Amino acid sequence: MAGPTSSSQAGDPADIVAGDSSAKSPRPRMSARNRLLFFVTAWLVVLMPPLFWCNTWFRRAPPGTRITQYLKDEKHPRHIQHALVQIGERMGRHDAVVTRWYPELIRLAAHPVEEVRNTDAWVMGQDTSSAGFHETLLRMLQDSSEMVRGNAALSLVRFGDATGRPQIVALLQPARILASASGRVLDTDKVGTVIHQGGLIAKLQVDRSAVARENDRSGDAAKNDQQTIEIRSPISGRIRTLSVAAGATVTARAEVAIVDPSDDQVWEALRALYLIGEPDDLPAIRPYERELPEVSGRVRQQALLTEKAIRDRSAHP
DSSP: OOOOOGGGOTTOHHHHHHHOTTOOOOOOOOOHHHHHHHHHHHHHHHHHHHHHHHHHSTTSOOOHHHHHHHHTOTTOHHHHHHHHHHHHHHHHTTOGGGGGGHHHHHHHTTOSSHHHHHHHHHHHTTOTTOHHHHHHHHHHTTOSOHHHHHHHHHHHHHTTOOTTHHHHHHTTSOEEEEOSSOEEEEEEOOTTOEEOTTOEEEEEEEEOHHHHHHTTOOHHHHHTOEEEEEEEOSSOEEEEEEOOOTTOEEOTTOEEEEEEEOHHHHHHHHHHHHHHOOGGGHHHHGGGGSOOTTSOHHHHHHHHHHHHHHHHHHHOO
């Protein structure tokens, strides 16, 4: 078969013009400046989330020297937490190098920042061969923070120590949030809101003028002595009830809210009680056996398994 003649070959400008007199002129191309802006924007969209993640969360493992520096960085508690998480991960891999930081872990059990002590209690449970950790965790059962006490108790279970059983049972209980002072409610969160540990529940405006007068302070000082107090949740979970509304007046130690513990907290507590729970703990466990929207499937299953394990131990001591 003879090939097409040169006058009818595709792409010949003459044929295009002759064959389609209505052909449109090509669209104007994007300028070099606009192309550059487009590519820069695209790169930022792709690059910024990983950079933000690396710089704000615990995914960038510092070298050994930086871990040592971070553990002593009192100005940045988050650096201390970063180092603790990395040490915990290395302990999970049975990295013998981490023992050099064990004295620091014991020291941090008395750190003034609750989040540091909380992370520290979890990390010390990763190596049950350390007698120093065991003794320190026992002392942490008396910590002022419910979450630190609970984490210390959970870590003690890894040591085969059930001393913290009451603290673990307490992790199943809702938190009753009280007003730290008398005042007027400025704002509140909503019932059903999922809240993190330290999350804001309500704001109070407190008048300190009476105290100022008792201390013979000047009138100007008394007028400016309006203080806003933030009421925060000691645990992660969900706000079950609110006992106050914006504009209301509350007295010191009055109930402000009740917060149910988070799914993760309940699940960890039930797993620990599976091993060390006693019949007296069953009333705290049974509410999580119900088929309710707020009880997840894994929590309900674990609650049932935990009660069975407790009953079996009781029947065969």
